[in-house]
Amino acid sequence: MLQKPRGTRDFLPDEMERRRLIEERMRAVARRWGYREVCTPNFEYLELFTMKSGEEIIQEMYVFEDKSGRQLTLRPEVTASVLRMYVNEGRVLPKPIRWCYFADCFRYERPQKGRYRQFWQFGVELIGADTALADAEVIMLADDLLHTSGVEFDLHVGHLAPMKHILRDLPPDDHRMVMAHLDRHDPQALGHALEAKGLGDRTELLLALSECREIDEVFEIAGDVPERPRIEETFTILDSQGIRYRPNFGIARGLDYYTGMVFEAFAPNLGAENQILGGGTYRLAYLFGGDDAASCGFAVGFDRIMVSIGDFPLEYEPVVGVVCTPEARTRALEIARAFRKTGIRTEVDLMQRSLSAQLSHAARTADYAVVVGQRECEAGTVTLKNLHTGEQRETTLDDAVAEVMRFGRC
Numbered sequence: 001m002l003q004k005p006r007g008t009r010d011f012l013p014d015e016m017e018r019r020r021l022i023e024e025r026m027r028a029v030a031r032r033w034g035y036r037e038v039c040t041p042n043f044e045y046l047e048l049f050t051m052k053s054g055e056e057i058i059q060e061m062y063v064f065e066d067k068s069g070r071q072l073t074l075r076p077e078v079t080a081s082v083l084r085m086y087v088n089e090g091r092v093l094p095k096p097i098r099w100c101y102f103a104d105c106f107r108y109e110r111p112q113k114g115r116y117r118q119f120w121q122f123g124v125e126l127i128g129a130d131t132a133l134a135d136a137e138v139i140m141l142a143d144d145l146l147h148t149s150g151v152e153f154d155l156h157v158g159h160l161a162p163m164k165h166i167l168r169d170l171p172p173d174d175h176r177m178v179m180a181h182l183d184r185h186d187p188q189a190l191g192h193a194l195e196a197k198g199l200g201d202r203t204e205l206l207l208a209l210s211e212c213r214e215i216d217e218v219f220e221i222a223g224d225v226p227e228r229p230r231i232e233e234t235f236t237i238l239d240s241q242g243i244r245y246r247p248n249f250g251i252a253r254g255l256d257y258y259t260g261m262v263f264e265a266f267a268p269n270l271g272a273e274n275q276i277l278g279g280g281t282y283r284l285a286y287l288f289g290g291d292d293a294a295s296c297g298f299a300v301g302f303d304r305i306m307v308s309i310g311d312f313p314l315e316y317e318p319v320v321g322v323v324c325t326p327e328a329r330t331r332a333l334e335i336a337r338a339f340r341k342t343g344i345r346t347e348v349d350l351m352q353r354s355l356s357a358q359l360s361h362a363a364r365t366a367d368y369a370v371v372v373g374q375r376e377c378e379a380g381t382v383t384l385k386n387l388h389t390g391e392q393r394e395t396t397l398d399d400a401v402a403e404v405m406r407f408g409r410c
Helices: 013-032 047-053 055-060 079-090 132-149 161-166 172-183 187-196 202-211 215-222 228-240 302-309 326-341 355-365 374-379 397-409
Strands: 043-045 063-065 071-074 097-106 118-127 154-159 258-266 275-282 295-301 319-324 345-348 368-372 382-386 392-395
Touching (some): 013 118, 047 055, 047 079, 079 295, 118 132, 118 302, 132 154, 132 228, 132 258, 132 295, 161 202, 172 187, 172 202, 187 202, 202 215, 228 258, 275 302, 319 326, 326 368, 326 374, 326 397, 368 374, 368 397
Parallel strands (some): 319 368
Antiparallel strands (some): 118 295, 258 275, 275 295
C-alpha cells in the first residue's frame, strides 16, 4: 500500500474545515487593513533564493532541473517571490503597496511536530513605505491577525540598529556569522567568533542587549544609535494603540536581509518549536533588478497556529438526507436542489438502496430525512423526519426547508 511522502500530511474533512475557517479569518483581517491577496508560482528559478540567502540554502530546498536544463526549486518561502513579482509587475503601482498571501511552501529537512516538508504560510508585505508608522502598522496587523485566529501568543519586538551599532567595527560579511550565533542563542560560539575578530569585548554588550526590556537601557548599552528617534517613535505608536508586546533587542532572525525593525511571536503551549510568526523591515527589490524599495512584512507559520489552537468545535450545519422510492427519484433531485439553494448540505442516495437502507444510512450521516414516494409526489408534499427525535410529519417543501434552517440556528 502506497504511503504519503515523508513530511507531508493528509487532511480529513473536519480538519480541513477548521483550517479553512482560520485561514478565512486571517484573510478577513488583512482585507480590513487594506491588504489584497496575491499568488505566485509554486516553483521559481533557484537563483531567486540563492541571491538573498547564499548557496548554502540549496541543501534545505527541493531543487530540480527541468527538461531544458534550468535550475528550479519549490519555493521555501514567499517573500522573495512577492518581491520578484513587485519588480516584474508592480513597480508602477501607487505606493505603498499592501499585499498578502496564503501559500504552501517546501523545505527538505528532518520533519518534526509542527515542522513539515510541505507547510503553509500566511504572509503580509508592505512595499514602498519607509516610516515608523509603516513599521508599526505591520506589527499591529500581525497582532490583530493572531488575536482573531484564536491562538494564545507572546509578541516580541526589537530593532537591529543597536546590535549593528555594537558591531560597527566588524566587516559586513561577518555580520551573518554573528547574527547566526545570536539567533541560535549560543553565547559560547558568539564569544569565540568575536574573540577571533579582536572584538571579544563586544560579547557582553550583545548579551546584555538581548536581556534589555526597557528602551532607555538599550541605548545606554549600544551608545549613540542614529536610528534611535525612529525606534522610539515605533514603540510609542504601539503603546498608544494598546499593543501588548515585550521589547526584545536580542532578536537576530534567521534570515539576514532584515535591515531594521524585527518582531516574532511565540505560542507558549508548543514547547521548543514555538515560534509562530516572524517578520521585520527589509530591502530585497534591488537584488532582483528593481528599485531600492523599503519593505516590511511577516509570515505566519499556519501549521503551528493550528497545532497550538488544537481541535475546536465547528459551527454546526444541519445535514439533510433525501430518501426516495425509485419512481420518485426525479422529484427527489428537485427537492435536494431546493435545500441546497438555501445553503443546506443535502445528500441523495447514489447506491440504489432500498427505502429502509436509505433511512438507516441517513440516520448515521444526517439530522433530517426527507422522504418522498409516490404518495408525496402526487400530493406535492414531503415527509420530514427528525433523525434525533424520531418525530416526522408530512408538510410542504417550503415548510420543510424552513424547519431545517431553524434547526441550524439552534
